[in-house]
Amino acid sequence: MIITNVNLVLENEVVKGSLEMREGKIVSMSDSPSQIPGAYDGEGGDLMPGFIELHTDNLEKYFTPRPKVDWPPFSAMSAHDTQLIGSGITTVLDAVALGDFREEKRQANLDLFINTVVESQKRGLTRAEHRLHLRCEVPHETTVGMFERFIDLPEVQLVSLMDHAPGQRQFVNVEKYRTYYQGKYNMSDSEMAAFEKMQIELSQRWSKQNRDEICRQCREHNTPMASHDDATTEHVLESKALGMAIAEFPTSVEAARKSHELGLKVLMGAPNVVRGGSHSGNVAAHELAAQGVLDILSSDYYPMSLLEAIYTLAADERNALTLPQAVKLATKNPAQALNLNDRGIIDEGKRADLVLARQVDGHPLVARVWRQGKKVF
Missing domain, CATH: 3.20.20.140 (Metal-dependent hydrolases)
Structure with missing residues (x-):
């Protein structure tokens, strides 16, 4: 599972890029968009830890x-x-x-x-x-x-x-x-x-x-x-x-x-x-x-x-x-x-508990949620 076109909210910085998760864990991150077909497009939202x-x-x-x-x-x-x-x-x-x-x-x-x-x-x-x-x-x-x-x-x-x-x-x-x-x-x-x-x-x-x-x-x-x-x-x-x-x-x-x-x-x-x-x-x-x-x-x-x-x-x-x-x-x-x-941070080897959030007219909304790599919302 790859999530692309998101702002990765890391421990000390925000990086625009993509993230890959496998078997319930985060396996890699990139500061560039993914070119792999089928990657989930986060549409510029903020990807945070659950x-x-x-x-x-x-x-x-x-x-x-x-x-x-x-x-x-x-x-x-x-x-x-x-x-x-x-x-x-x-x-x-x-x-x-x-x-x-x-x-x-x-x-x-x-x-x-x-x-x-x-x-x-x-x-x-x-x-x-x-x-x-x-x-x-x-x-x-x-x-x-x-x-x-x-x-x-x-x-x-x-x-x-x-x-x-x-x-x-x-x-x-x-x-x-x-x-x-x-x-x-x-x-x-x-x-x-x-x-x-x-x-x-x-x-x-x-x-x-x-x-x-x-x-x-x-x-x-x-x-x-x-x-x-x-x-x-x-x-x-x-x-x-x-x-x-x-x-x-x-x-x-x-x-x-x-x-x-x-x-x-x-x-x-x-x-x-x-x-x-x-x-x-x-x-x-x-x-x-x-x-x-x-x-x-x-x-x-x-x-x-x-x-x-x-x-x-x-x-x-x-x-x-x-x-x-x-x-x-x-x-x-x-x-x-x-x-x-x-859990608690976006990093390689951590649980893929993730929240994708967007602000609409200044109001934050949850767009997607994954727990251990599975979409639950």
Whole structure:
């Protein structure tokens, strides 16, 4: 299979030329168009490595498309997978929440969710490669037990630890916490006050011991870990001491800088880039890009945002990111964070996971996607 007349987005440059892949791998590249009949004409589009998504809960939308509506699991998985591959995502860690007692449906669907991801992958029913990310809500008595049920699954590639109690991390600003949860769950002021009190008590009772125990077991299993919503230098120092590899969604410039300095890869949401800021009122991703401390992008709740964020950052004069540097945020850097050394860049011998993108009237679109050399979109 030869793809010609494309802009090859390599690690450090963009080269107009062609690429050959065979038996699922990239075998050669050229800075000139191919003359071989039958070569696929990319029509001047940008050919990038397939995107690697570390944190998305997009599958949940298909499992429960409306409140009190359950959807057949393999149908839900197929729809989710189709949306991801159509967004250029060829490797994905589907995030599943453990200990999140606020969402009863999440807990009811837990085993079904994980089994669907595992079985779909084993049977070859997906076009993207799906793995698992365990999101551990630490201020709850059930969290460690749930974690221990799943940590031995080979599909588990990342574990993150979070505390969404008021006054903690993402919600240091308690008023924003109240606005978010009172609106989400339609609670009265008295109900919200009781809810808030319970969250604080649970956090004080369980967070530290659960965080320490889960991290201990992850280190034993050699499973990469991510902190979540670190807000201060103290949070970051704790994350580093516990062995975290990734800092997910730091809420301040201070925390992002310190994470980057200590070698934690700073992950921010691509929707934050596209929308121009955080919906929670925390630090904007473009600020971190401008300061050189943004390492990874995640589509989070909107798969197509990865592609849009890449082009947005590359065109943003407030930072100095070239297109290859912006592409690394969704390819090489997340691959390195998970030790996936067979993918993430366009180079000879690497997996032929590729995305062909074009801009139409300034709007980026996915034209074609290949995974291991096979066209999947």
